[in-house]
Amino acid sequence: MSYQALYRVWRPQQFLDxxxxxxxxxxxxxxLVQRKISHAxxxxxxxxxxxxxxxxxxxxxVNCEKAPANEPCxxxxxxxGITNGSIPxxxxxxxxxxxxxDEIRDIREKVKYAPNIAKYKVYIIDEVHMLSPGAYNALLKTLEEPPEHVIFILATTEPHKIPLTVISRCQRFxxxxxxxQAIVERMKTIVDETGVxxxxxxxxxxxxxxEGGMRDALSLLDQAISYSDDIVTVEDALTVTGSVSQSLLNKLAKAVNNKDAAGGLEAVEELLFLGKDPTHFIEDFILFYRDMLLYKTAPSLEESLERVMLDEEFRLLADEIATSKIYEVINILNKAQQEMKWTNHPRIFLEVAIVKLCNLESKEETMHSLEVEKLFQRIEQLEKQLKEMQSSNITVQQETTTPQKKVQRSVRKGYQAPVGKINKILNDATKQDLNTIKRRWGETLxxxxxxxxxxxAALLNEAEPVAASSFAFIVKFKYDIHCQMAMENSRFLExxxxxxxxxxxxxxxxxxxxEKQWGKVRSEFFANQRQDQTEHSEEEEPLIAEAKKLFGPDLIEIKD
Structure with missing residues (x-):
C-alpha cells in the first residue's frame, strides 16, 4: 500500500518534535545526558x-551509538533499526x-537474556491497564528488580486501573x-510541507x-484533505468533524437572547437539514455558552476557549447576555443532554430546550418581580398595623377619665390628590370618554x-378608571402608597x-x-354643582316677582 496516513508519516522521531x-x-x-536511567x-x-x-x-x-545524548541521531x-522495527x-x-x-511469564523468562545488538532491551507495554490481576502479579517481581540491561515502559490511558504496587515501582509521567494552538501550529507545518x-x-x-489528541487531529486533517477538492475550507472541516458553524451558533444564541422562539426553531431546522446530530449539536451549544462565560470573566484567556472563535459578532453577543442568564442556559441545556441519552427522539428534546430558553426570564427580572411583590405585601401589613394602632388609640382615649394636656405631634401627611385638576376633568367628563378608556385599559397594561x-404595571392591578374627559382621565387606587408611587413616576405617566x-x-x-379621597371629592363636586344651580334659580326669583307686580300673576308663564 503506497499511501500512509499522515499521523504515521509525521510521527515524531525525536523529542523536539x-x-x-x-x-x-x-x-x-x-x-539521558546525566545517565540517570530508571528500570521502569x-x-x-x-x-x-x-x-x-x-x-x-x-x-x-538510550541505545543510540552516540549516547549519552539528549536526542537520538x-x-x-x-x-x-528501531524506527523500522527490525531490531528485536x-x-x-x-x-x-x-x-x-502466560504472556507475562514468557516476558519474565526472556528478560534474563542479554540484548542482541543494542545496549538495552526495552519492553514497551501499551494499554497496560488491560492486564489481568494474575498477569500483574507475575510482572511485579521482574518489574521491581529487572536485569541491568532491561527497561520497562508502560503506557496507559487509565492509570487508576493499575494496581498501586505496580505504579510504585515506576517513574510516572x-x-x-x-x-x-499547539495542534494548529503542528498541522500548519505538515500541510505547508505537503503542499496542501x-x-x-x-x-x-x-x-x-x-479534543487535545494530535493523532486524532491528523486523522481528521487527512479526512478533510480527501473530502475537499482543491482547498481545505471551513465547511469541509465542519462536515468532516460533524461540528456546527460559528455563524449558526451565533444565530441561535441571538434568537434565545431576543426570546425569538420562531427564529430559534428555524435555526434548529436548518441544523438538522444539514445532517447534524442533535446530541452532538447540544454539546457544541453548551461549549459555546461555556466559552462565552469564560470570555466574559477572563477575556485574556483566549486559549481556554474550546469551541468559539472570537469574531466581532460573538463579542457583541457576549456583551448583551448577562452572566446569570448564561448559568441558567447551561443548566437547561445540560438537563436536555441527559434526557437525550435515553430517548429515540433526541430532536424533540432539543426543540423543547430551545423553546424553553427563548421563554426564559433573566434572574434579575425574576428577583425584581419578587421584590415588588414582597414590597406590596409589606405595605398591606403596615397599613393593617396602622389601623389597629389607630383603633387602639381611640379606645384608650375613650376609657381615660383624667383630662390630659394635648401634645402636638408632627403627623406625616399621605398623598393629597390634585382636587382642582380632578374637578376640571369631572366638569368636562362624559360617559363615552370613560368607556373608551375602559375598553383599552387591559391593552394599556x-x-x-x-x-x-x-x-x-403591578401598581395598576387594583386601580380602575372612574371618569374621563376628552383630554384627561381619573384613576382610582385602592391604596394611598400605590397612588403616590404611580403619580411621582414621570416616566411611568409618560x-x-x-x-x-x-x-x-x-x-x-x-x-x-x-379610593378614600375619591368619595369625598366626588360628593363635594356634585354638591357644589347643585348649589350653583340653586343660586342661579334664586337670582331669577326677584325678577319673576317684579313681573308679577307689573303684569299680574295670571298673565305670567314661567318656563324652566
Whole structure:
C-alpha cells in the first residue's frame, strides 16, 4: 500500500518534535545526558498525546551509538533499526490482546537474556491497564528488580486501573492534552510541507474537534484533505468533524437572547437539514455558552476557549447576555443532554430546550418581580398595623377619665390628590370618554409589561378608571402608597400617555386619586354643582316677582 496516513508519516522521531509535552521530554532528556536511567517508566495520559511515540524515541536515545545524548541521531544502524522495527531488542506489546499470565511469564523468562545488538532491551507495554490481576502479579517481581540491561515502559490511558504496587515501582509521567494552538501550529507545518492549500480558519475547527489528541487531529486533517477538492475550507472541516458553524451558533444564541422562539426553531431546522446530530449539536451549544462565560470573566484567556472563535459578532453577543442568564442556559441545556441519552427522539428534546430558553426570564427580572411583590405585601401589613394602632388609640382615649394636656405631634401627611385638576376633568367628563378608556385599559397594561415596566404595571392591578374627559382621565387606587408611587413616576405617566395615544389616537393625561379621597371629592363636586344651580334659580326669583307686580300673576308663564 503506497499511501500512509499522515499521523504515521509525521510521527515524531525525536523529542523536539513531540508537541505539548515539554515537562516530560525535558526530564527524559536530562536523565539521558546525566545517565540517570530508571528500570521502569509509566506514561499515562489521554489518547493521541504521544505516550508510545515518546517511549520509542527514548528507546532509540538510550541505545543510540552516540549516547549519552539528549536526542537520538536517527542515522546510526540502531536508530534506523528501531524506527523500522527490525531490531528485536525493542519489543512492543499490546496488553489488550496479550493480557494473560502466560504472556507475562514468557516476558519474565526472556528478560534474563542479554540484548542482541543494542545496549538495552526495552519492553514497551501499551494499554497496560488491560492486564489481568494474575498477569500483574507475575510482572511485579521482574518489574521491581529487572536485569541491568532491561527497561520497562508502560503506557496507559487509565492509570487508576493499575494496581498501586505496580505504579510504585515506576517513574510516572503524566501526558496532558495538547492545546488547540499547539495542534494548529503542528498541522500548519505538515500541510505547508505537503503542499496542501487550506483556509486559515479550517485548522482551528479540526484542532478543537480533536479534543487535545494530535493523532486524532491528523486523522481528521487527512479526512478533510480527501473530502475537499482543491482547498481545505471551513465547511469541509465542519462536515468532516460533524461540528456546527460559528455563524449558526451565533444565530441561535441571538434568537434565545431576543426570546425569538420562531427564529430559534428555524435555526434548529436548518441544523438538522444539514445532517447534524442533535446530541452532538447540544454539546457544541453548551461549549459555546461555556466559552462565552469564560470570555466574559477572563477575556485574556483566549486559549481556554474550546469551541468559539472570537469574531466581532460573538463579542457583541457576549456583551448583551448577562452572566446569570448564561448559568441558567447551561443548566437547561445540560438537563436536555441527559434526557437525550435515553430517548429515540433526541430532536424533540432539543426543540423543547430551545423553546424553553427563548421563554426564559433573566434572574434579575425574576428577583425584581419578587421584590415588588414582597414590597406590596409589606405595605398591606403596615397599613393593617396602622389601623389597629389607630383603633387602639381611640379606645384608650375613650376609657381615660383624667383630662390630659394635648401634645402636638408632627403627623406625616399621605398623598393629597390634585382636587382642582380632578374637578376640571369631572366638569368636562362624559360617559363615552370613560368607556373608551375602559375598553383599552387591559391593552394599556400589557404595553407597560412589554416596555419592561412590569413592576410599575403591578401598581395598576387594583386601580380602575372612574371618569374621563376628552383630554384627561381619573384613576382610582385602592391604596394611598400605590397612588403616590404611580403619580411621582414621570416616566411611568409618560409611558401610559403614549400607550393610550397609540391605542385610541390621542394623548390623555392620567390623574390618580386614592379610593378614600375619591368619595369625598366626588360628593363635594356634585354638591357644589347643585348649589350653583340653586343660586342661579334664586337670582331669577326677584325678577319673576317684579313681573308679577307689573303684569299680574295670571298673565305670567314661567318656563324652566
Amino acid at each position: 513531540v508537541v505539548g509535552q515539554e515537562h516530560v521530554t525535558k526530564t527524559l532528556q536530562n536523565a 517508566y509509566l506514561f499515562s495520559g489521554p489518547r493521541g498525546t504521544g505516550k508510545t511515540t515518546a517511549a520509542k524515541i527514548f528507546a532509540k536515545a 536517527n542515522e546510526c544502524e540502531i536508530c534506523r 531488542d525493542v519489543i512492543e506489546i499490546d496488553a489488550a490482546s496479550n493480557n494473560g499470565v 503524566d501526558f496532558k492534552r495538547i492545546t488547540a 492549500t487550506y483556509e486559515e480558519n479550517a485548522l482551528p475547527v479540526i484542532a478543537r474537534a480533536a 400589557q404595553l407597560l409589561v412589554n416596555n419592561q415596566m412590569r413592576s410599575q 409611558t401610559i400617555s403614549m400607550s393610550l395615544q397609540e391605542l385610541i389616537g390621542k394623548k390623555m393625561e392620567m390623574v390618580g386619586i386614592p
